[in-house]
Amino acid sequence: MRIIFCLVLWASTAVAGEGITLNYEKKTLPNGLRVILVEHHELPVVAVELMVEAGSALDPADRHGLAYLTSSLLLEGTTKKTGQELSEEIEFIGGTLRERCEYDFATLSATSLKRDLPAILGLLSQVILSPSFPEEELERHKEKSKASILREKDDRRIIAERHMYELLFDNHPYGHPPIGTLEGLKAVTRFDVVEFHKRYYLPNNSILAVVGDFDPAEVWKGLEDHLGEWKAVEAHAFPLPLSPSRTGRKIRLLDKPDLTQTEMHIGLLGIERKSQDFFPLLLLNHVLASGPASRLYTELRAKRGLTYGVNGKFYARRERGPFFIKTHTRNETTLETLQLLLNELERVRQGGIGQEELEAARAYYKGSFPLGLETPSQIASQLLEQEFYGLPDDYLETYLEHLEAVTLEEVNQLARRFFNPDNMVIVLVGKAAEVLGQVRGLGEVELRWP
Amino acid sequence: MVRPSVILLLLISQLLWLNPNWAETTTFGLDLKEYRLKNGLTLLMHEDHSAPIISLQVWYNVGSRNERPGITGISHLFEHMMFKGSARFGPEEHSRLVTLNGGNDNAFTTQDCTAYFENLPNSKLELAAELEADRMASLRLTPETLASEREVVKEERRLRVDNSLFGLLAEELYATAFSLHPYQWPVSGWMSDLDAISLEDCQEFFLRYYAPNNATVLVLGDIDPNETIRIIERHFGPIPSHKNERPSGGITPETPQKGERQSNCYVSTQFPWVVVAYHIPATTHPDVPALELLSSLLGEGRSARLYQKLIRGQMALSFSTDVDKMKDPGLFTITAEGVQKGYTPEDVESAIYAELEKLREERVSDRELQKAKNQKEARLIFGLQGNFIRGIRIGSSLTESGDPLFFLKVLEKYRQATAEELLRVAREYFNRKNRVVVRLLPETWDKGP
Numbered sequence: 001m002r003i004i005f006c007l008v009l010w011a012s013t014a015v016a017g018e019g020i021t022l023n024y025e026k027k028t029l030p031n032g033l034r035v036i037l038v039e040h041h042e043l044p045v046v047a048v049e050l051m052v053e054a055g056s057a058l059d060p061a062d063r064h065g066l067a068y069l070t071s072s073l074l075l076e077g078t079t080k081k082t083g084q085e086l087s088e089e090i091e092f093i094g095g096t097l098r099e100r101c102e103y104d105f106a107t108l109s110a111t112s113l114k115r116d117l118p119a120i121l122g123l124l125s126q127v128i129l130s131p132s133f134p135e136e137e138l139e140r141h142k143e144k145s146k147a148s149i150l151r152e153k154d155d156r157r158i159i160a161e162r163h164m165y166e167l168l169f170d171n172h173p174y175g176h177p178p179i180g181t182l183e184g185l186k187a188v189t190r191f192d193v194v195e196f197h198k199r200y201y202l203p204n205n206s207i208l209a210v211v212g213d214f215d216p217a218e219v220w221k222g223l224e225d226h227l228g229e230w231k232a233v234e235a236h237a238f239p240l241p242l243s244p245s246r247t248g249r250k251i252r253l254l255d256k257p258d259l260t261q262t263e264m265h266i267g268l269l270g271i272e273r274k275s276q277d278f279f280p281l282l283l284l285n286h287v288l289a290s291g292p293a294s295r296l297y298t299e300l301r302a303k304r305g306l307t308y309g310v311n312g313k314f315y316a317r318r319e320r321g322p323f324f325i326k327t328h329t330r331n332e333t334t335l336e337t338l339q340l341l342l343n344e345l346e347r348v349r350q351g352g353i354g355q356e357e358l359e360a361a362r363a364y365y366k367g368s369f370p371l372g373l374e375t376p377s378q379i380a381s382q383l384l385e386q387e388f389y390g391l392p393d394d395y396l397e398t399y400l401e402h403l404e405a406v407t408l409e410e411v412n413q414l415a416r417r418f419f420n421p422d423n424m425v426i427v428l429v430g431k432a433a434e435v436l437g438q439v440r441g442l443g444e445v446e447l448r449w450p
Numbered sequence: 451m452v453r454p455s456v457i458l459l460l461l462i463s464q465l466l467w468l469n470p471n472w473a474e475t476t477t478f479g480l481d482l483k484e485y486r487l488k489n490g491l492t493l494l495m496h497e498d499h500s501a502p503i504i505s506l507q508v509w510y511n512v513g514s515r516n517e518r519p520g521i522t523g524i525s526h527l528f529e530h531m532m533f534k535g536s537a538r539f540g541p542e543e544h545s546r547l548v549t550l551n552g553g554n555d556n557a558f559t560t561q562d563c564t565a566y567f568e569n570l571p572n573s574k575l576e577l578a579a580e581l582e583a584d585r586m587a588s589l590r591l592t593p594e595t596l597a598s599e600r601e602v603v604k605e606e607r608r609l610r611v612d613n614s615l616f617g618l619l620a621e622e623l624y625a626t627a628f629s630l631h632p633y634q635w636p637v638s639g640w641m642s643d644l645d646a647i648s649l650e651d652c653q654e655f656f657l658r659y660y661a662p663n664n665a666t667v668l669v670l671g672d673i674d675p676n677e678t679i680r681i682i683e684r685h686f687g688p689i690p691s692h693k694n695e696r697p698s699g700g701i702t703p704e705t706p707q708k709g710e711r712q713s714n715c716y717v718s719t720q721f722p723w724v725v726v727a728y729h730i731p732a733t734t735h736p737d738v739p740a741l742e743l744l745s746s747l748l749g750e751g752r753s754a755r756l757y758q759k760l761i762r763g764q765m766a767l768s769f770s771t772d773v774d775k776m777k778d779p780g781l782f783t784i785t786a787e788g789v790q791k792g793y794t795p796e797d798v799e800s801a802i803y804a805e806l807e808k809l810r811e812e813r814v815s816d817r818e819l820q821k822a823k824n825q826k827e828a829r830l831i832f833g834l835q836g837n838f839i840r841g842i843r844i845g846s847s848l849t850e851s852g853d854p855l856f857f858l859k860v861l862e863k864y865r866q867a868t869a870e871e872l873l874r875v876a877r878e879y880f881n882r883k884n885r886v887v888v889r890l891l892p893e894t895w896d897k898g899p
Contacts, residue, residue: 042500045831075752087752092821094828096751113828140764147721147767151788154615154719258718261608292533292545292555302542305601308609328609360550367552367571374501375836 022379022396025216026387029223032204032232036383037219038211040376044114046212047377048124051384054200055104056178057240057318061171065180066188069141070196071099071106076137079130083137086123095120097127101178104318105388114213118222125226128201133193142185149182153450156263156429159254160326163448164267167250167425168322172243204232207387211376243269243320250425251439252446255432262334262430263326266341268423270314270323273389278316279406280414281323285312286361287353288344289325293360295344300327306337318389323418331431335438338426342442349419352412365403480834482844482854483675485682489691490663493682494844494854496670498837504671505837506578507567508586509845511666512659514561514639515632515701515778521651523639526559527603528655532566533557534595537588541595544581551577559637562777563849569838572672576681582667583685586660591652600644607638615719619785619890623725626713627781627886631704661692666854668845670837704729704779710885716896721767721788723890724795726802727781728879730773733850738773739863740875741782744809745771746822747872748784753821755808759801760786765793775850781886782879795889809876813869826864830857 025037056067075097076083090097095112097120108128112120152158162177169175176184208227210219247269271277289296289312296310307327315321325345329337373379373396386395428435432447439445485493514525535541548555553570568578611617621636628634667686669678707729730741748756749771760766767788774780786798834840847857 040500042498043831043834045828045835084753084758088821091751091753091825092817094821094824094826111828111832113831140762143764144767147788147790151721151767154721156613256718259613261605261613291549292542293549298542301602303598305598305605308602308606328605330605330608364549364552367550367574368554369552370501370503370571371552371554371569374503377835 022373024379024383026383029203029227031227031230032202033227033230034207034387035223036207036209036380036387037214037216038209038376038379038383039214039216040211040379041213044213045111046114046117046120046210046214047109047111047380048117048120048211049107049109049209049380049384050124050128050206051105051107051209051388052201052206053104053238053388054106054196054205055102056176056180057103057173058196058200058238059173059176059180059184060192062184063188063192064176064184065142065145065178066184066192066196067106067200068101068178068180069138069145069185069188070193070201071101071108072141073133073137073193074099074108074127074131076141077132077134078126079132080126083134086127090120090123093119097123103174103178103321117214117219121219121222121226125230129227129230131197133190133197135190138188138190138193142188145179145185146182148179149185156254156256156259157326159256159450160263160265160427160429163252163254164265164324164425164427165322167252167427168244168247168267168269170244172319173240174243174317174319174321200238202233203227203230205238207384209380209384211380240319243272245269245320247423247425249422249443250446251443252425252427252448253432253436253439254427254429254448254450256429256450257431257433259331259429259431261328261330262428262435263328264334264338264341264429265427266325266345267425267427268323268418268420270321271316272318272320273316273385274391275316275320277414279402280411281314281418282365283358283361283403283406284348284353284411284415284418285314285323286364287357288312288348291364295348296325296327296341299340299344300329300337304340306333306340310341331434334428334430334435335441338428338439338442342421342424345419345424346421348415349421350416352415353408355408358406358408358411362403362406366400369399480840480844480855480858485679487662487683487687489687489689490661491682491686491689491691492666493679494666494668494848495673495675495678496668496837496840496844497673497675498670498840499672501837502572502672503569503837504572504575504578504669504673505567505569505841506575506582507565507668507670507841507845508582509666509668509849510564510566510659511664511849513559513563514635514637516659517632517635517639519635520643521639521647522635522643523603523607523637524643524647524651524655525564526637526639527600527644527647528652529557529559529564529566530599530603531591531595531652532585532589534592534599535590536585537590538584539581544585547577547581553578560849561633561637563845565842565845567838567841575669575673575678576685579667579681579685583689586662586665586686587689589656589660591649591656593649596649596652600647603638604641604644607641607644611636611638612641615717615723615787615890618715618717619723619725619888622713622715622890623727623781623783623886623888626711626888627707627727627729628704630702631778632701633704633776633778633780657692662686662689663691666845666848668841670841701778707884707886710882710887712887712889714889714891716893717890719890719892721790722795722892722895723785723787724789724798725783725785725888726799727783727886727888728881728884729779729886730782730879731779732777733775734852734856736863737875737878738775739860740867740871741879742773742826743819743822743864743867744872744876745773745782746825747809747814747818748805750822750825755805756784756802759805760798763801764790765798765801766790775846777850795891799887806876806880809872810880813873816869819867819869819872823864823867827861830861
């Protein structure tokens with residue numbers, strides 16, 4: 001049995017803010033796999049998550065959907081077991097094993113009772129190291145993805161989102177959804193999947209988190225037994241092209257005549273995860289569009305009952321991700337709602353926010369910081385994100401200081417730059433017969449069918 | 451009047467099927483302290499000092515099952531009104547204060563209950579108690595706030611039901627399956643009732659159901675029980691209890707179904723959806739754990755029987771199985787969300803019936819039964835992570851069964867279940883007379899007289 005020497009080893013007991021202590025260990029194995037252990041003995045359960053830089057942004061331009069298929073097929077069989085055997089084995093011990101493919105990364109996550117951790121680590125590593133990618137499973141998954149893409153056209157929210165990404169990102173790797181496109185899926189072969197796996201599923205391109213009720217010594221031993229053979233490959237940086245910086249103002253209306261409610265999304269190019277604007281944008285968005293005290297919630301819902309919900313959200317990724325504000329209203333009030341939304345954006349751009357608003361937002365994030373670090377899986381996902389996006393090691397420890405440091409001037413400068421009306425994309429999904437006439441006055445409206 | 455009683459539940463599992471090298475005993479407990487105020491309010495506390503946060507939840511024993519035709523949806527509309535101001539706090543101020551203190555708050559309404567919650571840093575327990583007590587004691591109901599909130603609630607209905615395939619299917623299912631019991635109408639209420647509900651209806655609803663003797667306060671997290679009792683007493687203690695004016699036995703039970711019920715809805719969808727459902731008893735009935743195990747066998751995970759048939763067999767895009775856990779008898783449901791091209795809903799239904807027939811005919815193997823038991827157990831333990839979720843489990847359990855720890859006690863029932871019992875239960879409930887089938891079909895299929 002090979003012994004794994006740890007290149008870097010330190011046990012972190014970070015104190016993150018008043019009264020919060022995070023106990024975790026972080027190491028990098030000789031093959032480059034970064035490992036985070038978070039012990040938590042309250043319940044006899046364990047969760048393991050492997051995050052691999054193998055997301056849909058790495059799809060070849062003519063193979064949209066390849067990353068997603070590769071990740072889905074991991075669970076459909078290894079050189080030792082069929083997909084059916086794998087599922088039965090893991091489900092028999094009450095465990096779960098799931099894959100997920102996002103824009104920047106793919107994950108494999110497993111849960112089990114404490115006593116089954118060795119079994120779970122064994123299965124997880126088998127899946128990652130020796131998937132068999134059966135031809136017939138690839139065909140089945142391609143069909144499934146194609147049908148899912150068609151079914152999306154029954155869901156107004158997904159329709160809006162897909163068109164928003166297309167308008168914001170165009171040909172950039174973030175422009176197509178992880179599930180892929182009909183044309184892209186058609187082109188994918190088993191060879192592509194095998195090559196994608198070989199190229200990106202590398203230990204030095206991955207981070208593993210183990211969280212819950214375990215004995216660290218046993219885990220290190222398990223990792224040594226199971227993942228010691230996972231070979232690193234040199235030169236594994238896969239930079240993405242820069243996200244576009246301008247979109248121009250666009251309005252697209254998707255006609256779905258059965259709807260009695262218009263779905264509306266306003267989108268802008270947001271920020272990358274490492275951006276200096278992260279904290280100012282977090283606070284700005286809170287004041288404007290997030291939570292039950294935001295300006296938009298107050299104007300649209302609390303005062304006027306125009307909508308059930310309005311929410312602003314940004315996805316800070318490896319490269320600049322999107323910023324969205326989403327809401328919905330009945331057909332008749334589409335223009336009124338949209339106009340109010342745009343007015344509020346213009347108001348914040350020109351006038352900024354007030355000191356009191358900033359302090360309220362800051363108080364919210366300071367106070368809610370421990371709420372986001374309650375369960376071991378929350379802690380692990382924070383640490384994974386920090387590690388994946390190359391944030392400093394003391395990121396969580398200094399989180400509150402970062403919040404404290406944001407000035408009103410910074411936020412208002414950002415608001416001026418950010419909410420540029422000439423760069424705003426509006427996507428509406430609704431009954432064109434009732435909506436198109438209302439919104440024509442806002443600019444050129446491109447009418448499309450989902 | 452301090453009379454905290456301790457309910458300690460210790461669960462021990464000895465899973466002998468394991469490789470003996472791994473064999474270990476899984477033990478966990480959930481320690482709940484109970485305290486009752488003079489005005490009838492029940493306080494339940496669970497301490498967990500692993501993070502400096504708390505969750506305070508107020509569970510009112512009222513939901514859409516307590517409504518009547520003409521004012522359906524009032525429980526949910528009322529839940530919204532609870533955020534529109536009380537004696538000491540203005541409209542929306544409740545949430546604003548919670549947010550300002552780093553917390554989040556919200557509420558939800560089901561057929562059986564209405565619950566409100568605040569998740570906050572541990573130092574803010576008193577704030578949560580103050581806010582909740584004030585609106586229990588002195589909600590401000592005005593024509594203006596009702597007018598705007600009525601529109602919000604109608605928007606929510608459009609969002610969740612009228613423009614949602616999931617919502618449409620669920621609404622039609624319960625409207626078809628129940629013709630007497632209030633479960634026949636949706637929690638969001640019928641649109642015409644949402645327009646009709648008056649301020650007087652709201653006032654009457656408040657007086658009847660929003661009282662300390664019709665509520666349970668749950669406090670979980672980094673708390674000191676004695677201090678918590680003092681805080682809850684201070685804020686909720688002065689609220690007078692209501693005389694029990696609630697109509698006794700005012701809810702008509704559903705009579706046994708005499709034959710299969712079906713409904714076809716023509717909606718805007720490319721792929722048909724279908725739900726096959728069977729009437730089942732209320733949560734506390736001894737057959738429910740066996741039904742839950744059957745649901746696992748059929749639908750939990752990729753090794754489940756229907757996953758093999760419907761998903762690997764490429765008949766449907768996705769599917770789910772579910773067992774209603776309600777105060778009164780509900781449904782066992784199997785839902786295929788998107789029937790694939792090349793198949794009809796009837797093909798999918800036949801495939802489902804064939805699997806159910808097998809459960810009525812053949813004993814499940816020991817290994818498959820054990821798998822289902824292990825899945826239920828693991829899922830239950832995972833469901834206890836975090837104060838908020840734990841509170842939701844406890845509150846739901848209390849609502850469904852009257853016992854906050856009923857959901858843990860069921861674990862023992864799963865463990866004792868036998869293949870014979872599953873056979874008997876499958877035969878008893880999975881029969882045609884007891885069946886309800888609802889389909890969502892593309893509008894173009896609606897042809898002929």
